[in-house]
Amino acid sequence: MLPALLPLLIPSLEISLTAAGLAVGLYQVTSSVTQPVLGHLADRYPVRWLAWLGLAATAIGAAGIGIATDYWSLLAFLILGALGTSAFHPVATATISDIAGARRGQLMSIYITAGNLGLAVGPAAMRIGLPAWGPAISLPLALPCLLIALAVFLVVPARQVAQRRAESFGTILVKHRGILGLLLAIATLRSWANVGLGTFLPLLLVDRGQSVEDGATALTVLLLFGGVGGLVAGFLADRFGRDAVIVGSLPLSPPCGLLMLHGPGPLLWIGAAWWG
Numbered sequence: 001m002l003p004a005l006l007p008l009l010i011p012s013l014e015i016s017l018t019a020a021g022l023a024v025g026l027y028q029v030t031s032s033v034t035q036p037v038l039g040h041l042a043d044r045y046p047v048r049w050l051a052w053l054g055l056a057a058t059a060i061g062a063a064g065i066g067i068a069t070d071y072w073s074l075l076a077f078l079i080l081g082a083l084g085t086s087a088f089h090p091v092a093t094a095t096i097s098d099i100a101g102a103r104r105g106q107l108m109s110i111y112i113t114a115g116n117l118g119l120a121v122g123p124a125a126m127r128i129g130l131p132a133w134g135p136a137i138s139l140p141l142a143l144p145c146l147l148i149a150l151a152v153f154l155v156v157p158a159r160q161v162a163q164r165r166a167e168s169f170g171t172i173l174v175k176h177r178g179i180l181g182l183l184l185a186i187a188t189l190r191s192w193a194n195v196g197l198g199t200f201l202p203l204l205l206v207d208r209g210q211s212v213e214d215g216a217t218a219l220t221v222l223l224l225f226g227g228v229g230g231l232v233a234g235f236l237a238d239r240f241g242r243d244a245v246i247v248g249s250l251p252l253s254p255p256c257g258l259l260m261l262h263g264p265g266p267l268l269w270i271g272a273a274w275w276g
Contacts, residue, residue: 001065001138002027002078003199004123004216007206008135015071017203023071023078024199028191030082039090040172048158050087051095052149057084059145066138095156105242109234116227123216123223130213190250197257197275198222204261218272222260225273 002009006020015023041047061081068074093111100107122141129137173180201222202215229249237245253275260271 001062001122001126001141003202004126004212004219005066005135005138006199007202007212007215009065009068009074010203012135013068013071013074017200019071020203021199023075024195026075027078027082028195030079031086034083035086035090038087039094042090042094046158047091048156051091051156052153054084054087054089054091055145055149055152057081058088059084059142059149062145063139063142066135103238105234105238109231109237112234113227113231116223116230120220120222120224120227123219127213127216127220130216186246186250190253193253193257197260201260201272218268221269222272222275225275 002024009015010017010020038047038050042050058081061077061079061084064077064080065074068077093108096107096111097104125141126137129141133140198219201218202212205215205218206212233245233249256271256274258271260268260275
């Protein structure tokens with residue numbers, strides 16, 4: 001919701017592009033820093049409550065984005081949403097891993113694709129609701145997340161943690177520092193580019209004279225094809241190996257990004273789709 005609403009929030013809250021970028025960065029850093037700690041707890045304890053409580057916090061944080069009255073209240077809602085996201089994902093991902101067996105790549109890709117499709121549906125729904133609701137469209141769009149939080153509370157069982165790991169969090173990081181360092185470097189650089197483009201793409205289109213709704217549509221295309229690509233990549237990873245898929249896909253992004261940012265007319269949409 002935040003990238004799609006930024007063209008409206010920047011003038012209404014009287015903030016600069018730098019402040020908008022810091023708000024997005026605060027969300028990402030808060031979610032990223034707390035997620036490993038909560039994931040460590042999920043490995044040691046059947047913390048089922050993190051899943052439904054995380055979803056509820058995410059919904060409240062997202063709903064508040066469109067009705068924030070000043071920059072500081074916007075940051076407060078973003079922090080709440082970030083904490084909710086970081087609480088939900090470790091437990092949910094571990095649960096998928098528990099039930100996947102030999103089909104871990106396929107089921108994990110379905111799980112990730114569902115999330116990415118949700119990211120794409122958000123801006124698409126906002127395009128429809130913005131003319132009537134304005135930024136307050138974030139309120140009704142957060143309701144499905146609250147309903148799913150209730151469903152998780154009622155239905156999803158706790159994980160069965162058979163044996164608690166004796167190693168401390170720091171010991172685990174040191175033990176696997178080599179592979180973790182490489183994976184974290186790749187994930188950081190990829191997210192840097194992906195989140196940066198996704199955040200400022202609607203602002204770029206509005207600056208070029210297009211509507212806020214067009215910016216939301218471009219964001220939908222970017223995220224929708226990212227979801228489809230994640231699903232396809234999961235099946236390819238099971239067949240050809242994870243390393244081959246990662247190494248083969250990353251070099252395709254830069255030329256697609258250039259096409260998206262500098263291509264006229266339909267080329268922008270094609271570049272956004274292939275970037276995703």
